[in-house]
Amino acid sequence: MNRRKFLQQSILAAAGTLFAPLFVRAIDGARRPNAGGKRLVVVQLSGGNDGLNTVVPFADDLYHRLRPNIALPTEKLLRLDDRQALHVQLAALKGLYDEGHLAVLNSVGYPDPDRSHFRSMDIWHTASAADEYLSTGWLGRYLESGCTGCDNPHHAIEADDVLSTALKGHVRSGFAISDPARLRRGLQNPVVQHLVEHHHGHEHEGNTAYLYKTLLDTASSVEYLAEKLRPKSRVLPSPYPNSFFAKDLRQVADLIAADCNARVYYVSLPGFDTHANQHARQDKLLGQLGQGLGAFVADLKANGFLDDTLVMVFSEFGRRVAENGSKGTDHGAANNLFLIGGALRRQGILNPAPDLAVLDKGDLPYQVDFRSVYATILRNWLGADDRAVLGHPMELLDFV
Amino acid sequence: MSFQRTQQLFARFGFGMTPAEYHRWRKGRFEDALDDLFKGARRCTDMALPDPGPATMMDGEMEQKPLYMAGPQWMRRMADPTASPLLEKMTLFWHGHFACEPRAPFLAVAYCNTLRKNALGSFRELLLAVAKDASMIRYLNNQQNRKNSPNENFARELLELFTLGHGHYSETDIKEVARAFTGWSSTKGGEFVFREKLHDDGEKTFLGRTGKWKGEDIVDILLEKKRTAEFLTTKLWRFFVGETPDPVAVAELSGKFYASGYDIGRLVRDLAEHPALQRPENVGDHIKSPVELIVGLMRNAGFGFPDDQSLLFLQRAFGQVLFAPPNVAGWPGGKNWIDNSSLLQRLNLGAALCLASGLDIRIKEEFESPGASPQLKRVEASVDLSVLRGLLSPYPTETPEEVMADFFLPDAKAVRWDALRPVIDRETDPERRLILTVIGFMSLPEFQLT
Numbered sequence: 001m002n003r004r005k006f007l008q009q010s011i012l013a014a015a016g017t018l019f020a021p022l023f024v025r026a027i028d029g030a031r032r033p034n035a036g037g038k039r040l041v042v043v044q045l046s047g048g049n050d051g052l053n054t055v056v057p058f059a060d061d062l063y064h065r066l067r068p069n070i071a072l073p074t075e076k077l078l079r080l081d082d083r084q085a086l087h088v089q090l091a092a093l094k095g096l097y098d099e100g101h102l103a104v105l106n107s108v109g110y111p112d113p114d115r116s117h118f119r120s121m122d123i124w125h126t127a128s129a130a131d132e133y134l135s136t137g138w139l140g141r142y143l144e145s146g147c148t149g150c151d152n153p154h155h156a157i158e159a160d161d162v163l164s165t166a167l168k169g170h171v172r173s174g175f176a177i178s179d180p181a182r183l184r185r186g187l188q189n190p191v192v193q194h195l196v197e198h199h200h201g202h203e204h205e206g207n208t209a210y211l212y213k214t215l216l217d218t219a220s221s222v223e224y225l226a227e228k229l230r231p232k233s234r235v236l237p238s239p240y241p242n243s244f245f246a247k248d249l250r251q252v253a254d255l256i257a258a259d260c261n262a263r264v265y266y267v268s269l270p271g272f273d274t275h276a277n278q279h280a281r282q283d284k285l286l287g288q289l290g291q292g293l294g295a296f297v298a299d300l301k302a303n304g305f306l307d308d309t310l311v312m313v314f315s316e317f318g319r320r321v322a323e324n325g326s327k328g329t330d331h332g333a334a335n336n337l338f339l340i341g342g343a344l345r346r347q348g349i350l351n352p353a354p355d356l357a358v359l360d361k362g363d364l365p366y367q368v369d370f371r372s373v374y375a376t377i378l379r380n381w382l383g384a385d386d387r388a389v390l391g392h393p394m395e396l397l398d399f400v
Numbered sequence: 401m402s403f404q405r406t407q408q409l410f411a412r413f414g415f416g417m418t419p420a421e422y423h424r425w426r427k428g429r430f431e432d433a434l435d436d437l438f439k440g441a442r443r444c445t446d447m448a449l450p451d452p453g454p455a456t457m458m459d460g461e462m463e464q465k466p467l468y469m470a471g472p473q474w475m476r477r478m479a480d481p482t483a484s485p486l487l488e489k490m491t492l493f494w495h496g497h498f499a500c501e502p503r504a505p506f507l508a509v510a511y512c513n514t515l516r517k518n519a520l521g522s523f524r525e526l527l528l529a530v531a532k533d534a535s536m537i538r539y540l541n542n543q544q545n546r547k548n549s550p551n552e553n554f555a556r557e558l559l560e561l562f563t564l565g566h567g568h569y570s571e572t573d574i575k576e577v578a579r580a581f582t583g584w585s586s587t588k589g590g591e592f593v594f595r596e597k598l599h600d601d602g603e604k605t606f607l608g609r610t611g612k613w614k615g616e617d618i619v620d621i622l623l624e625k626k627r628t629a630e631f632l633t634t635k636l637w638r639f640f641v642g643e644t645p646d647p648v649a650v651a652e653l654s655g656k657f658y659a660s661g662y663d664i665g666r667l668v669r670d671l672a673e674h675p676a677l678q679r680p681e682n683v684g685d686h687i688k689s690p691v692e693l694i695v696g697l698m699r700n701a702g703f704g705f706p707d708d709q710s711l712l713f714l715q716r717a718f719g720q721v722l723f724a725p726p727n728v729a730g731w732p733g734g735k736n737w738i739d740n741s742s743l744l745q746r747l748n749l750g751a752a753l754c755l756a757s758g759l760d761i762r763i764k765e766e767f768e769s770p771g772a773s774p775q776l777k778r779v780e781a782s783v784d785l786s787v788l789r790g791l792l793s794p795y796p797t798e799t800p801e802e803v804m805a806d807f808f809l810p811d812a813k814a815v816r817w818d819a820l821r822p823v824i825d826r827e828t829d830p831e832r833r834l835i836l837t838v839i840g841f842m843s844l845p846e847f848q849l850t
Binding site: 119122135153161163165168170171173175177183189191198205206208211215217221 | 561681686716726735736741744751816819820839845848
């Protein structure tokens with residue numbers, strides 16, 4: 001037996017002897033976050049999705065003139081109205097549009113747009129202005145100041161192993177979990193497990209106390225979520241496709257169906273940075289997006305959860321209006337954004353298609369500030385104080 | 401008491417102690433260790449510049465992977481016991497202060513060298529060098545800052561994040577500073593160039609003073625403000641001493657800093673000697689940054705990462721990618737490093753590395769990678785146990801675990817033996833026991849602190 005194998009076994013054996021029931025701070029089902037049962041699902045398209053080939057202004061000559069190689073032909077379009085059409089891979093979203101469960105907001109962005117992925121994503125996550133730097137995310141601050149009763153980290157859940165800035169607060173953050181079994185394994189380390197079981201309460205101060213508290217909260221939430229995720233049968237009107245994105249959405253739906261009292265779920269689909277030969281890549285990704293969301297929404301609807309769910313789909317920026325020399329597009333500015341739900345107050349295309357004749361350095365200027373979208377969701381959907389979370393008043397929209 | 405103070409000195413103003421340093425200073429005086437640390441920082445050697453690569457990298461899209469490989473290169477230097485830990489720690493501090501994302505590997509290394517060269521020298525020289533650094537000029541758009549079409553990005557951050565702090569200047573001041581820095585530009589090869597034709601040489605009024613100010617004048621006016629010394633002293637206190645600055649001590653230190661003409665080395669030495677470090681609320685209360693955590697393992701405990709990819713992966717998994725700070729405000733640090741997932745990953749790092757079970761983390765894909773299949777990645781690591789045997793060998797009469805507790809943890813008296821004993825005491829074989837002890841200590845929350 002080699003040393004590594006041996007060590008592995010001895011640590012597992014040690015784990016075995018300590019496998020007493022995990023001490024878990026009881027999570028009180030009666031104390032529920034006060035958001036009227038509403039929940040938000042954020043879908044982040046990382047890399048800068050080309051919005052103009054997602055919601056296509058097909059009737060605009062400039063679209064075809066500026067994109068001689070990558071403009072989508074008619075057979076790849078699903079018409080929404082006489083100006084805009086969806087990419088053919090988003091057939092599921094066209095269905096939602098027809099049923100009144102989809103809203104499209106055109107030209108969402110912010111003043112002085114930043115064309116760096118990192119910085120622009122940071123701006124979207126922290127809800128800062130382009131010349132302002134914050135270390136907490138808008139949803140983290142919602143947990144801290146906007147969400148009454150949100151005292152467990154799992155009130156905002158990200159399907160990932162690394163928590164996004166969007167869900168980080170000053171002292172309270174969301175909960176990153178891509179695979180409950182993996183987090184559970186992390187707690188099976190016998191030393192960690194012992195500390196969780198035999199926590200003495202108030203013996204620590206300062207950051208030591210903070211680390212122990214985070215550990216205990218994590219143990220409690222992992223147990224809670226693992227219990228919630230125990231397979232229970234429910235009707236799936238359409239099967240989830242086979243992609244990581246769909247698997248993450250499936251887990252979100254499982255948690256919703258299990259009555260996990262999270263208010264916010266966060267899911268990402270990366271890879272949208274299409275500088276060259278955009279068609280193949282974007283077709284594939286939009287296919288994953290459309291099919292994944294299609295199965296997810298059908299699942300929620302069939303099981304009665306769609307009316308309490310709002311999905312927001314965004315990307316850190318859109319892309320340049322004119323194509324580049326490699327049949328792709330470079331980083332741009334304002335972009336369209338999807339809102340999906342069973343209780344939208346306004347559906348369909350909410351504002352005019354972008355005017356491709358009026359550009360700012362070749363990019364779409366913004367018509368709607370993304371922080372107005374956040375403020376509307378916070379106030380009108382989650383029942384939170386948007387000003388406390390965003391730091392200043394924003395114009396409210398009327399989609400919810 | 402004195403040794404515990406020396407250990408804290410090494411932890412905060414370096415990356416902890418190697419076994420050799422432990423042996424040396426266990427009997428030595430704090431004052432001598434302090435002298436030694438600062439003496440060692442006088443010799444500054446540059447990191448080697450990688451090949452500049454195609455010039456188009458400056459203007460085109462970032463080549464992410466090669467760029468971030470400069471980070472692992474720097475971590476290996478931090479972990480090299482022959483490099484000055486104080487100098488590297490200060491360079492890391494300035495990387496967070498003058499946060500910047502260079503666009504090419506050779507620019508990243510040049511920027512890092514600029515910081516290191518001035519890290520313990522005059523703040524005036526450092527600030528001017530940063531203002532003339534090609535990476536910073538491009539990161540904060542001074543390349544586009546021209547007479548008649550000024551770009552205020554650099555000016556704003558110069559005032560808000562680099563010197564005065566928010567609320568100590570007006571929007572007009574920003575506009576005037578931007579004008580003073582028009583024409584501060586860089587070549588494609590990464591050299592500073594003052595483009596006189598693009599410079600606005602008219603009169604500017606900055607903080608109430610009017611003149612035909614150039615960038616250098618603005619720096620001098622900023623340094624005349626005591627607020628700048630106060631702002632920097634507070635930030636250094638937070639980095640080295642504790643999260644809650646003591647206003648009286650900070651006022652005194654920043655007064656000395658100002659009077660010294662912004663001698664960084666003197667201020668940092670004043671901080672290193674400051675009794676506040678030994679106040680109970682500051683002992684063992686600093687949450688290690690991911691770089692401090694990993695470099696400490698490499699430098700002091702015999703951990704090795706043969707490939708740069710693994711080091712890059714750890715940076716990403718724990719949330720501190722060198723040369724890619726979250727934004728120009730740098731890493732917030734402290735509690736911000738810790739969330740449910742990062743804490744569990746950190747507590748299980750020892751087990752993952754020593755048991756070769758791989759690190760079970762699905763990390764966010766980079767923006768341009770295809771979205772199809774996020775992979776669990778394996779971190780290649782090795783552990784050289786002779787390093788820890790070397791730690792224990794001079795103390796045959798002492799319990800190995802207790803020596804290791806003293807070596808690894810901020811407070812050896814507060815060790816949770818009840819959690820460690822059941823794991824360690826299963827083993828009698830000294831080697832297996834040794835590695836289980838390392839894993840055990842690394843599984844304690846206290847290991848994350850220093």
